[in-house]
Amino acid sequence: MTIESILGAIVIGAVIGAIGRLLLPGKQAIGWILTIVVGIVAALVGTLLAQVLGVETTPGIDWIELVMQVVLAIVGVGLVAGLRRGRRV
Known part of the structure; x- marks a missing residue:
């Protein structure tokens, strides 16, 4: 892994996490750092899931993979x- 791929994963994870957080209704009791971590994990798992399911890769944006990543980020x-929230009683 190069520094560019690590920085790219952080940036993409931040965007995916932010989109997931914005699309989830209500107020979320988590900070932005945790949102970015969730976004990074969602982006990686979404990419792996798309590869396992055989989603076609096309030049440009892979919309199906992106939707999978955002749905995983929302979840x-x-x-x-x-x-x-359950811990703060």
């Missing part, structure tokens, strides 16, 4: 927010 942000 991830919701799960983490729910777990953190």
